[in-house]
Amino acid sequence: MSPVLELRGITKQFPGVLANDNVNLTLEKGEIHALLGENGAGKTTLMNILYGLYKPTKGEIYINGKQAEISGPTDAIRQGIGMVHQHFMLIPVLTVTENVMLGEESMRHGVLLDRKAAAKRITEISKTYHLEVDPHAYVRDLPVGIQQRVEIIKVLYRQANILILDEPTAVLTPQEVEELFNIMKLLTGQGVSIIFITHKLKEVLAVSQKISVIRRGKTVGSAKPAESTEQSLAELMVGRPVELVVKKKKAQPSKPVLVVRNLFVKDKRDRIAVDNVSFEVRGGEILGIAGVQGNGQTELVEAITGLRHAESGTIQISGQEAANKTPRQITEIGVSHVPEDRQREGLVLSFPIKDNLILNTYYKTFAKGIVIDEQKVNDTATKWVADYDVRTPSIETPAGSLSGGNQQKVIVAREFSRPMKLLITSQPTRGVDVGSIEYIHARIIDKRDEGAAVLVVSTELDEVRALSDRIAVMFDGKLVAIVPANEVTKEQLGLLMAGVPESEVLIKLHCK
Amino acid sequence: MNDMNLTLQEKRNARMGVFFLAISLAIVVFFALNTPAGLTTTFGLNPGAATNAPQLPDVPVPTASTIWSLAILTAFIGGWQLAKGFKNSNIALLFVVLIFVLAFLTWAARGQSMNFLGIVSASLLRAAPIAFGALSGILCERAGVVNIAIEGMMLSSAMVSVLVASMFRNYDALNPATGHPLFPDWFATIGRTLDSLNLSPAVPWYLLIGLLAGMLTGGLLAAFHAWLSIEFKVNQIISGTVINIFAMGMTSFISQRFLQPIQPLNGSGTFTSLPIPVLSSIPMVGPLLFENRFIIYLLFILVIAIHVMLFYTRWGLRTIAIGEHPKAADTLGVNVNRMRYINVIMGGVVAGIGGAYFTLGSVGRFNKGMTAGKGFIGLAAMIFGKWTPFGAFGSSMIFGFADALQQKLQIFSAQVPIPSEFLLMAPYIITMVVLAGVIGRATPPAADGVPYEKD
Numbered sequence: 001m002s003p004v005l006e007l008r009g010i011t012k013q014f015p016g017v018l019a020n021d022n023v024n025l026t027l028e029k030g031e032i033h034a035l036l037g038e039n040g041a042g043k044t045t046l047m048n049i050l051y052g053l054y055k056p057t058k059g060e061i062y063i064n065g066k067q068a069e070i071s072g073p074t075d076a077i078r079q080g081i082g083m084v085h086q087h088f089m090l091i092p093v094l095t096v097t098e099n100v101m102l103g104e105e106s107m108r109h110g111v112l113l114d115r116k117a118a119a120k121r122i123t124e125i126s127k128t129y130h131l132e133v134d135p136h137a138y139v140r141d142l143p144v145g146i147q148q149r150v151e152i153i154k155v156l157y158r159q160a161n162i163l164i165l166d167e168p169t170a171v172l173t174p175q176e177v178e179e180l181f182n183i184m185k186l187l188t189g190q191g192v193s194i195i196f197i198t199h200k201l202k203e204v205l206a207v208s209q210k211i212s213v214i215r216r217g218k219t220v221g222s223a224k225p226a227e228s229t230e231q232s233l234a235e236l237m238v239g240r241p242v243e244l245v246v247k248k249k250k251a252q253p254s255k256p257v258l259v260v261r262n263l264f265v266k267d268k269r270d271r272i273a274v275d276n277v278s279f280e281v282r283g284g285e286i287l288g289i290a291g292v293q294g295n296g297q298t299e300l301v302e303a304i305t306g307l308r309h310a311e312s313g314t315i316q317i318s319g320q321e322a323a324n325k326t327p328r329q330i331t332e333i334g335v336s337h338v339p340e341d342r343q344r345e346g347l348v349l350s351f352p353i354k355d356n357l358i359l360n361t362y363y364k365t366f367a368k369g370i371v372i373d374e375q376k377v378n379d380t381a382t383k384w385v386a387d388y389d390v391r392t393p394s395i396e397t398p399a400g401s402l403s404g405g406n407q408q409k410v411i412v413a414r415e416f417s418r419p420m421k422l423l424i425t426s427q428p429t430r431g432v433d434v435g436s437i438e439y440i441h442a443r444i445i446d447k448r449d450e451g452a453a454v455l456v457v458s459t460e461l462d463e464v465r466a467l468s469d470r471i472a473v474m475f476d477g478k479l480v481a482i483v484p485a486n487e488v489t490k491e492q493l494g495l496l497m498a499g500v501p502e503s504e505v506l507i508k509l510h511c512k
Numbered sequence: 513m514n515d516m517n518l519t520l521q522e523k524r525n526a527r528m529g530v531f532f533l534a535i536s537l538a539i540v541v542f543f544a545l546n547t548p549a550g551l552t553t554t555f556g557l558n559p560g561a562a563t564n565a566p567q568l569p570d571v572p573v574p575t576a577s578t579i580w581s582l583a584i585l586t587a588f589i590g591g592w593q594l595a596k597g598f599k600n601s602n603i604a605l606l607f608v609v610l611i612f613v614l615a616f617l618t619w620a621a622r623g624q625s626m627n628f629l630g631i632v633s634a635s636l637l638r639a640a641p642i643a644f645g646a647l648s649g650i651l652c653e654r655a656g657v658v659n660i661a662i663e664g665m666m667l668s669s670a671m672v673s674v675l676v677a678s679m680f681r682n683y684d685a686l687n688p689a690t691g692h693p694l695f696p697d698w699f700a701t702i703g704r705t706l707d708s709l710n711l712s713p714a715v716p717w718y719l720l721i722g723l724l725a726g727m728l729t730g731g732l733l734a735a736f737h738a739w740l741s742i743e744f745k746v747n748q749i750i751s752g753t754v755i756n757i758f759a760m761g762m763t764s765f766i767s768q769r770f771l772q773p774i775q776p777l778n779g780s781g782t783f784t785s786l787p788i789p790v791l792s793s794i795p796m797v798g799p800l801l802f803e804n805r806f807i808i809y810l811l812f813i814l815v816i817a818i819h820v821m822l823f824y825t826r827w828g829l830r831t832i833a834i835g836e837h838p839k840a841a842d843t844l845g846v847n848v849n850r851m852r853y854i855n856v857i858m859g860g861v862v863a864g865i866g867g868a869y870f871t872l873g874s875v876g877r878f879n880k881g882m883t884a885g886k887g888f889i890g891l892a893a894m895i896f897g898k899w900t901p902f903g904a905f906g907s908s909m910i911f912g913f914a915d916a917l918q919q920k921l922q923i924f925s926a927q928v929p930i931p932s933e934f935l936l937m938a939p940y941i942i943t944m945v946v947l948a949g950v951i952g953r954a955t956p957p958a959a960d961g962v963p964y965e966k967d
Contacts, residue, residue, distance in 0.1 A: 053843070053966065074845035089840035091833050092958075102833050103844030105826045112824050154844075 002065030004029045004193045010059035019045040021217040032194045034208035038433040042217040043197045051083045052076040082155025083164040092140035100154050145176040163194045174494030181207045201230040238434045246466040248445045253282035257453035263313035265303040273299035275477035286454040288468030296477040297457045305337045306330040318421045336415035340426035346411045349400030354381035356399045357414050388413035405436035426457040475499045525597040532590030539583040543619035551575040553618045554625030559633035564793040575622040582615040620928045639912025644866025645890020646904035651859035655852050656835040658961040660752035662863045663887030664759030665733045669726035669867025671763045674878045677722025677780035685776040726868035727861045734860020738853050745963035764880045782876040807873040819901040835957035838964040848964045914938045
């Protein structure tokens with residue numbers, strides 16, 4: 001029998017970039033096929049071609065052995081291909097039913113929408129595939145895990161038998177990931193074939209039947225999970241041996257550097273986002289903050305760094321009151337900040353690298369009276385670019401044209417080159433390739449060992465666990481637990497992140 | 513978490529209560545204490561020419577005691593708001609504002625009579641162009657295209673519609689035979705034939721042709737706006753401004769060069785009032801709603817039709833989708849840019865009807881700059897109405913009422929010591945207060961004004 005889907009020699013040339021270079025992929029009926037690769041390796045481009053969002057420069061697509069012409073999402077849907085995008089394609093102001101039926105609306109009397117009929121079909125799909133969801137709920141009120149269910153229902157509603165999941169686990173708690181894997185297995189049991197895109201090695205090994213690895217647009221290998229290890233896959237993915245474990249000595253905590261007491265912060269919609277949070281970070285230790293995105297971590301960091309108003313409570317940084325000071329005042333106390341969204345808050349994308357490197361010191365270190373000392377800027381920038389291994393043609397290159405990993409290194413170079421007492425880093429390795437992750441992690445540990453207090457905020461549980469000496473879990477604006485990193489399992493953290501009270505989590509621990 | 517939000521709500525409720533009490537005090541200080549005893553205010557309840565509805569007797573009320581009771585009622589609402597709080601304090605706010613207006617009217621017309629329903633029906637006439645503008649804005653912005661060129665579209669359409677309607681109406685005067693060699697003989701022949709056919713006696717055919725020309729004008733300008741903002745991703749504010757400036761210059765040029773010197777080109781007549789049988793004889797409501805000009809009925813139909821289309825049809829669901837998250841719609845096979853073209857052009861056509869209202873719907877001739885910012889106020893009404901047709905119509909009525917009120921009060925200028933200039937500002941002050949967010953923040957469609965790019 002011919003395979004459900006076959007990609008032959010897919011090549012996609014963007015201006016200046018060869019995103020896909022002669023890629024081949026075969027998907028059998030009822031299998032979960034993992035597509036593994038670093039960010040920017042060309043996985044998403046390949047899937048966008050398959051879904052008709054991009055036109056390939058070269059190559060053919062065969063579905064059930066027949067060549068298929070896919071020139072738009074409509075064609076893909078007609079061929080039975082459904083895609084769950086990394087960034088959900090849901091409209092928050094519409095209900096689940098409206099989101100699902102959009103583009104394939106049920107009608108009555110020819111012109112009017114038939115929401116009832118659509119809701120009924122959604123309920124049927126929910127039941128068949130154990131995808132519980134209220135068809136009348138507004139998407140904006142649903143947690144991310146449920147939104148993902150809606151996305152899957154959307155695909156099943158269109159009777160897809162080839163399902164593309166693009167980085168589906170990025171926004172989920174470990175328990176939700178487990179649930180998703182069960183759903184995936186259930187779907188393949190019913191004859192659906194799944195392409196599972198990810199860069200997380202553990203997940204690939206846990207759920208897939210076949211693995212294809214893509215590097216720089218090329219398929220560099222395929223493997224069976226039974227015959228692979230995380231280490232072998234990582235090497236295949238990056239192209240050289242990679243250190244997967246963060247090496248660190250035992251922490252030597254000194255005096256508290258950051259002391260937060262009873263902090264309340266509101267989010268941009270005027271709701272309480274940080275709810276009575278108290279904690280401290282000592283010099284020479286790393287406190288990791290774990291939590292599903294949107295549980296107040298962003299607002300907490302913004303309040304500490306002076307980017308958001310603190311409603312009440314105190315923030316002390318090395319003995320100085322820092323609540324509601326300006327970012328510059330806080331920077332001058334000795335705080336370094338690697339922000340969550342590097343493109344919006346960390347860099348001025350249209351500025352050259354050298355100007356980005358002096359954004360918070362230009363008026364002091366690099367000033368000669370009221371003008372900037374260009375010579376000093378150039379010399380320093382050249383040195384830092386070399387020291388921090390920023391891969392760029394020149395220090396004059398606009399920050400916007402660098403890759404994600406190199407952009408992050410520019411920020412790290414800027415923030416880490418100042419004398420610091422406190423380092424705050426949010427999602428330090430989001431969208432950064434494995435090689436750079438290794439490098440950035442090592443630098444963070446270095447700073448700890450030099451005596452700085454470090455606050456790491458990350459939604460990647462593995463990262464928090466690897467870096468932290470202690471882990472604080474945030475849920476719904478509250479710090480629900482602070483635990484030593486080596487005494488807590490991933491499952492326990494997952495439960496805490498999902499809002500299960502600390503006492504219950506500990507009981508479960510004892511039962512095991 | 514809930515505790516803190518609750519206190520916020522309580523604070524807002526308390527602020528609202530104090531505001532109500534202040535209004536009550538204002539009614540006492542400004543109106544009640546300034547009213548000599550023994551005067552009567554008479555309210556008329558027969559708008560304009562009510563041909564079919566039974567005439568209603570005027571309602572005389574004792575001025576001073578009426579104002580006092582309104583003040584006490586407001587104080588009571590304020591007290592209730594402070595003590596217990598209304599479930600929906602915005603409705604209480606609306607109610608209090610209405611009472612204030614009523615108290616003001618009672619005071620302004622002390623010892624005289626004022627046709628209250630007359631003001632309401634004048635409000636509708638003044639609200640109509642604003643409402644057309646707002647509906648046009650809804651069609652565009654729901655699909656994610658900001659259209660500030662509604663003003664220019666209305667102005668152009670106002671001119672084109674009167675020009676075309678006049679040409680067809682005055683074909684005799686524009687003939688070589690009468691000394692105006694503008695149009696050849698066959699043109700007059702067409703006109704005479706259509707005249708003799710007497711297709712629609714209630715609505716003259718040349719006005720309908722004028723209206724269509726106006727709609728076409730609006731549609732064409734909108735197509736241009738859509739082309740610039742979708743195809744070339746030009747900043748939509750700039751594209752809109754360009755169209756506004758173009759419309760202003762073009763209309764004043766044509767008006768000066770042709771419409772002013774050749775009067776037969778600038779006299780179309782207007783739609784006449786068409787009472788709807790039966791419905792128009794309902795007292796009060798009848799003459800207000802069912803004894804209007806053709807183009808006002810068109811407005812009513814559009815408000816309802818756009819509401820139904822937006823919330824109950826495939827087109828509506830897709831429109832909302834592409835205005836909120838075009839990429840999501842695209843991945844489901846909705847053609848985002850084609851939908852945007854269609855919607856913007858439809859918006860232009862509606863703006864065209866609004867433009868024709870200025871000429872064919874009210875005075876029958878074109879004057880330079882006659883839209884006077886109504887298109888922009890329409891956008892304010894759209895925002896105030898939270899991008900819904902009924903909301904937009906309601907807010908247009910508020911703006912229209914402010915406008916009609918200042919007109920009416922000029923009659924009472926002897927006993928209302930407010931300079932008429934200030935009264936003229938009233939609609940605009942209301943616009944500003946409304947935009948500053950008395951009613952609460954209005955959230956535009958998420959992708960409003962953002963061109964759609966497929967990476």
